[in-house]
Amino acid sequence: MFKHILLPTDGSEVSTRAVDQGLELAKALNASVYALHVILPFQALSYMTQVIPESESSYTEESVRWAERYLGEVREKAQRAGVPCESDYVFHKHPCDAILDVAQKRGCDLIVMGSHGWRGFTKLLLGSEAQKVLVRSPLPVMVCR
Template sequence: MYKHILLPTDGSEVSKRAVDMGLDLARALKASVYALHVILPFQALSYMTQIIPESETSYTEESVRWAERYLGEVRDKAMRAGVPCDSDYVFDKHPCDAILDIAKKRECDLIVMGSHGWHGFTKLLLGSETQKVLVRSQLPVLVCR
């Protein structure tokens, strides 16, 4: 069945539940997992160009620290569950594209990810990376709430 599961994580509670479910599934199937965190690139509206380099550096450093924290939590859970786990973070302005690209590069055969369950205007306004992955993925996607 599934041998290599992609676990995108953003550190949210729903994402953590998806990671737990993905790890349970991987343990049952004797599969490995790949944890991924997508960092949005720094964006700024600027009229004071002298402050941007420092802001971008601070943003990048803080984003990488958070990514390492989220991924470290997944690796720790995987180790306790006896599930082989690799992980990394990437910078991409389109998380859906990054998720699908990594799934292909890492030869994953399932994506397990969370959905915040937004409806109506909130979903329209904020969009849903999970929905985008569902629509565009050629792989099975297990969505957890």
Template sequence: MFQHILIPIDGSELSLRAARQGIELARLSQGKVSVIHVIAPFQTIAYMGAILAATEFAYNDEAKANAERYLGDVCALAKEAGVTCESEAVFGEQPYDTIVQAAKNRQCDLIVMGSHGWRGMTRLLLGSETHKVLLRSDVPVLVCH
């Protein structure tokens, strides 16, 4: 079974459901989980530099606080299930790349993540980050919806 499961979260209810699934798999296989939240960097434009710098600082602080809350919620679920949990918030330009690299660096043998739900008229498309992880990951990816 899987011994080290990576669980990317974005704070949505869907990612929390995926986290519960990943934690349960880890519990059943007596494995551990690593939880990651990727923070998109603040996008700036060259206009009124001092205001943008203050806005970027506020954005970074709020994004870090949200990340710690999301990570804390999932680690609490893991602790309740008796599963070892590591967590990290990371700034990354491309969330999918950060997720795939984290799985490699941590030697994870499974990624469990949310599908980002259905969208569009056809309701057949996966979220773009999930789709990119599926295409680029060297380890299996369990997509929860």
């Protein structure tokens, strides 16, 4: 049925459960997976009239470290499950667009993702990335809680 599953991850607990379920499904279907982490571009933050001293380069370095950590965890789980896995991170201001773009470019035929991530459960009802993917995806989407 499905042969190439996209697993977007943000490292949250719900996202990690979705990865686990996606890997289980991939193993059962003899499918491969592609793990993706979307990094939001740097934005200067300010508080009142003071600019918070976070440089773009330190933000980028830290974001890439976290991305590699999350993706490394997915690759390790996939290896233990015997599921072929590729992975990468992208910088994009709209995670939904990045997820859909990567799914199309990588030839994925299913997206398995968490219902909500680091932004909180209330985002599920207020336009979460999962909801945006569900509405806009031409591919089947499996949303995990």
